[in-house]
Amino acid sequence: MVNMGNVWDRTSEFLSANMRALLPVVLLAILLPSAINVLVGGATGAINQMIVQGYALLCALITMWGQLAVAALALDPDGGRARAMAAATGSFGRAVVAMLIVFIVLAILALPVIGVLAASGVDLLALRNGGMMQANVSRGAATFVWIYALLLGVAILVITTRLALLYPVILAEGGVVAAIRRAWALSRGMVWKMIGVWLLFGIVYLVANAAVTSGIGVVLGLVTDMTSPFSIGRILVAILSGLVTTAFTLIVAAFSAKLYRAAITAREGVPAA
DSSP states (O other): OOOHHHHHHHHHHHHHHHHHHHHHHHIIIIIHHHHHHHHHHTTTTTSOHHHHHHHHHHHHHHHHHHHHHHHHHHHOGGGHHHHHHHHHHHHHHHHHHHHHHHHHHHHHHTHHHHHHHHHTTOOGGGGGGTHHHHSOOOHHHHHHHHHHHHHHHHHHHHHHHHTTTHHHHHHHHOOSHHHHHHHHHHTTTOHHHHHHHHHHHHHHHHHHHHIIIIIIHHHHHHHSOOSSTTSHHHHHHHHHHHHHHHHHHHHHHHHHHHHHHHHHHHHHOOOOO
């Protein structure tokens, strides 16, 4: 039986003891791309949309490498930062392929909704601009979409939770499809605990991020220029938002690694580190 409180204690101890080793990775691979992504994402009117989307993808890949490095160090703190970075680099390709497989599966699950909307005459390319609301969707189709979307949301929550150990598995055991199966198997018996923890993390992150982007953003708007996409005020908000995202990403990556160790210990008797 995995005790989430013990996992959290090990996570806290790891972060406290290894913050100096983590700092360069966190600053360069998580904070910097996160802050710049927020800044660039808020300048969609001034920057070509393709550039914005391309940079968002680049930031996601850099952050993925950062998560792998944090998880690798959490799995083997005695190995040091250099070994963790090497492990992250060596596992990066497998992690990307594994995430693509998961994304494709989730996209396939969403096809019924896309098909119903397309058959109802919805302009799928214009959804972000209110195209769905302007379409003439029958009541039956709308009911199906809402019910299926609700079930899909639950399915996505369960799937992503059960694969929360994917990065540690890839780092420790290798593989791609085998790693997906292994992560799924290791989460058996503690899914509800994991969902509770991940929801708690997510709620704290959303509240903190909203406080930064809305609350502090309003205050900064009173004393600095917030109209220009690259004004001092927007840069400060982007940095603060990046700090919140960085803290969330760091904690989740380290917690996942320690949870992997605890799951291995509970199932196979291997001592947790």
